[in-house]
Amino acid sequence: MLFRSSLTREQPLIFFVDDVHWADVSTIDLLSYAIPRCHSLPVLLLATYRPSDLLLADHPFGEAKLELQTRRLCTELELGSLEREDIENYIDSEFPGNEFPAEFVAAVVRRTEGSPLFLVDLLRDFRTASLIWHEGGCWRLVRPLAEIESTLPDSVRGMVARKTGRLGENHRRLLEAASIQGLEFDSAVLAVVLDIDVGEIEDALQFLEERHRIIRFIHQRELPDSTLTLRYAFSHALYQESLYTAIRPTRRVAMSGKSAAALLRHWGQSSSEIAAQIAQLFEAAR
Numbered sequence: 001m002l003f004r005s006s007l008t009r010e011q012p013l014i015f016f017v018d019d020v021h022w023a024d025v026s027t028i029d030l031l032s033y034a035i036p037r038c039h040s041l042p043v044l045l046l047a048t049y050r051p052s053d054l055l056l057a058d059h060p061f062g063e064a065k066l067e068l069q070t071r072r073l074c075t076e077l078e079l080g081s082l083e084r085e086d087i088e089n090y091i092d093s094e095f096p097g098n099e100f101p102a103e104f105v106a107a108v109v110r111r112t113e114g115s116p117l118f119l120v121d122l123l124r125d126f127r128t129a130s131l132i133w134h135e136g137g138c139w140r141l142v143r144p145l146a147e148i149e150s151t152l153p154d155s156v157r158g159m160v161a162r163k164t165g166r167l168g169e170n171h172r173r174l175l176e177a178a179s180i181q182g183l184e185f186d187s188a189v190l191a192v193v194l195d196i197d198v199g200e201i202e203d204a205l206q207f208l209e210e211r212h213r214i215i216r217f218i219h220q221r222e223l224p225d226s227t228l229t230l231r232y233a234f235s236h237a238l239y240q241e242s243l244y245t246a247i248r249p250t251r252r253v254a255m256s257g258k259s260a261a262a263l264l265r266h267w268g269q270s271s272s273e274i275a276a277q278i279a280q281l282f283e284a285a286r
Contacts, residue, residue, distance in 0.1 A: 012042035020061050021053040032064045035073055052163070052213040081114025094123060095132070098139035107145060113236050121155045160238045163214060164246075172243075174204055175214065179244040180255045180284075181263075182277065183237060184218065188229035192262035193255055202230055214239050224270040257285035 017023070017031070035045060047061075054062050068074035082090070088105050092098065112118040126132045133142045167175065177193050178185040187205060191198035209215050209232070218231040234240040247255070260281035264271055271278060 012044065015043070015045045017045065017047040020047045020049040021057065021059055023059075023061065025060055028060045028064050031061075032067070035068060036071065039073055050213075052211060055211050079116075082112075082116055082119065083114065084109050087112070087114070087119060090119065091123070095134075095139035097137065100132075100139065100141060101145070103145055104141060115236060117159070118156050118236070118238075125155075156238070160236075160242050163212065164239065164242050166212065167208075167214075171204060171208055171212075174201070175208065175239075176243050176247050177255055177259075178215070178232070179234070179240045179247070180252065180259050180281070183240050184231060184233045186223070186229040186231055186266075188223065188227050188266060189259060189262045192265075193258040198229075205230065205232055223266040224268055225266050227266055229266075253285050256281045260285060 017027075020028075031045070031047070038045070049061065053059070065074060065076070069076065084105070087109055091100070091105060091108065108119065108122065112122055131141070131143045131147065132139055164172070164175075174190065174194065177190055180193070181189055187198055187201045190196075191201050194201070205215065206217075209217055214235055215232045216235055218233055220228065220230055222228055244252075260278050263274060263278055263281070267274060
């Protein structure tokens with residue numbers, strides 16, 4: 001083989017294939033053919049993909065990956081969110097010798113919530129829009145921090161719109177109702193608001209988590225009235241914001257009232273623990 005005769009003779013070889021979820025069938029066939037024949041050679045193949053795009057498109061790499069995992073030729077590593085320290089290190093590497101205030105890093109952390117894609121695009125947008133400037137050998141903020149916190153790159157807006165736009169009508173209505181409760185929400189509350197069996201609600205939420213990755217499961221918990229519920233959260237605040245603002249005002253008012261009433265019923269005498277949330281919902285319900 002070419003690998004054995006030349007490329008791997010003196011040093012290990014690393015291949016990097018980005019965005020496999022966009023690869024054509026011929027590329028996947030080539031990977032499926034080459035990987036088993038390289039397992040005894042000093043060859044490492046790194047492939048990246050978005051699980052939601054892979055599943056929604058029923059992409060052939062999904063089946064190929066399972067086959068490779070079965071034969072112990074493939075290991076899947078799920079990348080999590082960046083921590084504050086990671087974000088701070090990235091900012092320092094992109095803008096060496098900067099004099100950004102500590103509040104700047106905190107604002108970037110809040111805005112991106114640790115998403116690497118959002119982080120890279122946000123900082124690039126700051127530089128393009130001259131919100132930060134290199135002068136006298138140093139990077140500085142040249143606009144108020146409040147303006148920076150309200151900035152959102154078009155690329156990020158487009159990605160959020162693309163993901164929410166893929167939702168079917170029923171799933172979209174479900175997540176719109178969830179956005180009323182906030183960043184985190186309960187299946188039991190959604191069942192009351194939408195008047196749908198809680199089992200159907202939870203099946204739909206599991207599907208949305210696995211296929212779309214817009215939400216993530218937190219835990220199962222028991223509400224004060226002994227009702228069991230599944231607690232979920234939006235993967236990023238931008239998804240919740242996008243879905244919430246898309247709701248018609250009259251429908252938002254009605255669902256806010258139903259959500260507040262459902263929480264009051266489930267929490268009963270313990271409702272003081274979530275008084276602020278209930279108050280916000282009643283205010284939205286007018």
